Amino acid sequence: MKKLSENEISEKLKDLEGWSYSGNGIQTSFEFENFKEAFTLMTRIAFEAESQQHHPNWSNVYNQLEITLSTHDAGGVTEKDFELARAIEDIVNSD
Amino acid sequence: MKKLSENEISEKLKDLEGWSYSGNGIQTSFEFENFKEAFTLMTRIAFEAESQQHHPNWSNVYNQLEITLSTHDAGGVTEKDFELARAIEDIVNSD
Numbered sequence: 001m002k003k004l005s006e007n008e009i010s011e012k013l014k015d016l017e018g019w020s021y022s023g024n025g026i027q028t029s030f031e032f033e034n035f036k037e038a039f040t041l042m043t044r045i046a047f048e049a050e051s052q053q054h055h056p057n058w059s060n061v062y063n064q065l066e067i068t069l070s071t072h073d074a075g076g077v078t079e080k081d082f083e084l085a086r087a088i089e090d091i092v093n094s095d
Numbered sequence: 096m097k098k099l100s101e102n103e104i105s106e107k108l109k110d111l112e113g114w115s116y117s118g119n120g121i122q123t124s125f126e127f128e129n130f131k132e133a134f135t136l137m138t139r140i141a142f143e144a145e146s147q148q149h150h151p152n153w154s155n156v157y158n159q160l161e162i163t164l165s166t167h168d169a170g171g172v173t174e175k176d177f178e179l180a181r182a183i184e185d186i187v188n189s190d
Contacts, residue, residue: 035141035145035150039138042137043134043138046130046134050130050131050134055130055156055157056155057154057155058154058155059153060152060153061150061151
């Protein structure tokens with residue numbers, strides 16, 4: 001899986017809502033109603049990540065969820081990260 | 096819920112295994128076999144946290160889980176954090 005250039009990342013970020021690029025990967029954050037809602041969404045994302053065999057770097061405190069995606073083996077951001085990001089967007093939007 | 100002093104925290108940490116105190120709270124980390132195992136444990140911890148109405152500050156990447164506990168309302172570490180820490184220890188040890 002090929003590491004994307006910053007230009008390619010910027011282009012692809014236009015198709016997502018609320019994601020940005022940091023040196024470490026593409027990242028976003030969500031605020032839910034409470035912990036139960038946050039963890040419910042995390043569970044749905046966890047199943048999707050496991051299915052894609054590509055896993056998020058994420059942190060949660062109460063109703064807050066922060067997610068960073070990168071591809072360890074490629075040392076940067078790849079199409080796999082965008083695939084998972086789009087799935088996360090679909091999961092959150094369908095809630 | 097009363098904020099514990101550093102001495103009190105140090106005393107109580109002796110009853111736990113693998114936890115330490117940082118300025119932000121009491122913290123530990125776990126390494127599991129893979130993501131599925133890590134998230135399985137997170138789910139069990141999530142139910143316990145919700146039941147205690149006291150929630151962790153935690154982050155996960157693949158098989159790694161880092162947990163920090165503190166009591167926001169008290170501005171420090173309280174007995175509630177130790178209660179959740181003990182429950183987390185029981186959950187992980189019973190796995």
